[in-house]
Amino acid sequence: MKTNLSLANPAEVETECLTVVVLDRGEKDKTEVTVETGDNAVRDAAAEVIASGEVTGKMFECTLVHRPARLKAKRLLLLGGGKAKTFSAFELRRLAGAAVRALKTRGVRSFAFLAPQGIGAEDAVRAIVEGAFVGNFEPDYYKSDRKDQKIDALTLVARGDQARLAAALAEGLIVGESQNFTRDLVNEPSNRMTPTILAERARKMSQEVGLKCEVHGADRIKELKMGAFWSVAQGSDEPPALIVMRYEPAGAPEKPVLGLVGKGITFDTGGISIKPADGMEKMKYDMAGGAAMIGAMRAIALLKPRVKVTAIVCATENMPSGKAQKPGDVQIAMSGKSIEIINTDAEGRLVLADGLYYARQLGCTHLIDAATLTGAVVVALGYVNAGIFANDDQMYQRFARALDKAGEKMWRLPLDEEYKEVIKSNIADIVNSGGRWGGSVTAAMFLKEFAEDTPWLHLDIAGTAWMEDAKPWIAKGPSGIAVRSLVEFAKDFAG
Numbered sequence: 001m002k003t004n005l006s007l008a009n010p011a012e013v014e015t016e017c018l019t020v021v022v023l024d025r026g027e028k029d030k031t032e033v034t035v036e037t038g039d040n041a042v043r044d045a046a047a048e049v050i051a052s053g054e055v056t057g058k059m060f061e062c063t064l065v066h067r068p069a070r071l072k073a074k075r076l077l078l079l080g081g082g083k084a085k086t087f088s089a090f091e092l093r094r095l096a097g098a099a100v101r102a103l104k105t106r107g108v109r110s111f112a113f114l115a116p117q118g119i120g121a122e123d124a125v126r127a128i129v130e131g132a133f134v135g136n137f138e139p140d141y142y143k144s145d146r147k148d149q150k151i152d153a154l155t156l157v158a159r160g161d162q163a164r165l166a167a168a169l170a171e172g173l174i175v176g177e178s179q180n181f182t183r184d185l186v187n188e189p190s191n192r193m194t195p196t197i198l199a200e201r202a203r204k205m206s207q208e209v210g211l212k213c214e215v216h217g218a219d220r221i222k223e224l225k226m227g228a229f230w231s232v233a234q235g236s237d238e239p240p241a242l243i244v245m246r247y248e249p250a251g252a253p254e255k256p257v258l259g260l261v262g263k264g265i266t267f268d269t270g271g272i273s274i275k276p277a278d279g280m281e282k283m284k285y286d287m288a289g290g291a292a293m294i295g296a297m298r299a300i301a302l303l304k305p306r307v308k309v310t311a312i313v314c315a316t317e318n319m320p321s322g323k324a325q326k327p328g329d330v331q332i333a334m335s336g337k338s339i340e341i342i343n344t345d346a347e348g349r350l351v352l353a354d355g356l357y358y359a360r361q362l363g364c365t366h367l368i369d370a371a372t373l374t375g376a377v378v379v380a381l382g383y384v385n386a387g388i389f390a391n392d393d394q395m396y397q398r399f400a401r402a403l404d405k406a407g408e409k410m411w412r413l414p415l416d417e418e419y420k421e422v423i424k425s426n427i428a429d430i431v432n433s434g435g436r437w438g439g440s441v442t443a444a445m446f447l448k449e450f451a452e453d454t455p456w457l458h459l460d461i462a463g464t465a466w467m468e469d470a471k472p473w474i475a476k477g478p479s480g481i482a483v484r485s486l487v488e489f490a491k492d493f494a495g
């Protein structure tokens with residue numbers, strides 16, 4: 001999708017469709033619909049349909065006016081943004097996605113979006129561009145009759161400093177494209193997204209944006225004594241990949257170094273503790289955490305914050321086979337800790353244990369991991385919020401700000417010492433499953449043992465990395481959750 005900026009009068013913008021936000025400024029259950037622009041021509045063009053009572057301003061409501069009077073646009077789309085009181089860049093981002101999705105199915109290929117008043121113009125432009133890219137993504141690659149209905153060009157109509165608006169647009173574009181890059185990776189089925197292919201995709205992208213990228217295979221994984229990672233990989237005929245990407249901009253200080261560690265299980269059968277057949281096909285998205293890190297690195301390399309960032313993706317399948325690990329096996333992690341394997345389906349924490357430890361060895365001073373780690377986080381938070389865990393309040397606070405700016409939802413869950421009880425082993429240092437209760441917390445407690453005293457955040461995205469249904473602003477399928485917040489955090493981290 002091409003994007004461009006227009007500082008013209010909205011009435012003068014020649015476009016297939018000019019989109020404006022309408023809000024409800026009425027008190028309580030009264031509605032009072034307003035068009036969010038200071039431009040009289042646009043308000044006049046909307047006046048009649050609003051007076052008709054047809055427009056309520058409800059979130060995602062679309063009202064299309066053809067040949068709007070005195071506007072050069074062929075159509076005027078009035079897009080409901082809900083109550084004015086609660087309207088923010090978060091809603092605006094979703095509205096932009098909804099506009100794209102509404103218009104592309106109506107055969108429109110290019111349109112303009114008028115930045116609404118009330119949100120800073122640069123923030124608005126960024127949110128609109130990001131949201132538009134999210135809305136434009138479709139996961140139907142393998143349909144022979146795919147319609148390829150896409151928006152090809154988006155014009156942002158805004159008022160303000162041209163250079164700054166252009167910079168905001170450029171940033172939104174990088175972030176939006178990177179989120180979709182991640183979604184592309186997650187969308188692929190496991191036969192087309194093996195650890196080797198994932199590594200190849202990371203390598204190719206790294207070359208394009210100027211990142212260092214190394215990929216290590218089974219020999220090196222064993223040489224590094226990554227016994228936890230290898231214990232998962234050993235069961236598969238598909239070779240594992242330890243993907244290391246480095247962003248080391250000239251002039252960045254030696255420290256801090258941000259480490260991004262991603263779970264890259266390209267298919268999770270559960271291993272010998274095999275999963276039920278029903279729904280197992282979904283386990284192709286068990287590499288969404290790794291894909292989020294790769295997408296975030298793409299954006300970071302292009303946005304160039306002055307801080308070092310290292311990403312590590314532990315990619316492997318989790319398969320049952322004659323070579324697979326079995327319940328009861330004891331594995332020695334890279335850190336030296338011994339792990340009793342209670343359940344081979346708790347494999348994510350095993351690969352991350354070595355990923356986190358390795359990141360620290362590579363000099364990372366702060367860690368963030370992202371993983372589709374537990375079904376339990378879906379029980380706790382559903383499909384709305386991802387779970388976030390932190391061993392450092394300050395780092396959490398900083399990430400919470402990044403979440404807010406990026407418009408992503410995560411809810412903090414606890415890490416009290418008491419939870420450690422259930423991951424104690426009779427014969428080893430730790431077990432890999434704490435059982436059913438508090439499953440996402442005990443999984444995080446396991447990871448904490450490998451982050452040790454390094455400030456660390458853990459994002460459990462099992463419920464949020466895949467949209468179970470289409471929404472007005474996003475297709476059913478991979479969501480690209482965490483990419484935007486990680487990028488925002490890295491920018492903030494650079495100071």
Ligand code: BES
Binds near residue numbers: 286432
């Ligand atoms: N990849 C799964 C978690 C998952 C579940 C992701 C649903 C996406 C949707 C993970 O490897 C897993 O199997 N976790 C187990 C842990 C248990 C055995 C302790 C789970 O959540 O059941």
Ligand code: MN
Binds near residue numbers: 270344346348
């Ligand atoms: Mn599993």
Ligand code: ZN
Binds near residue numbers: 345347348373
């Ligand atoms: Zn898994």
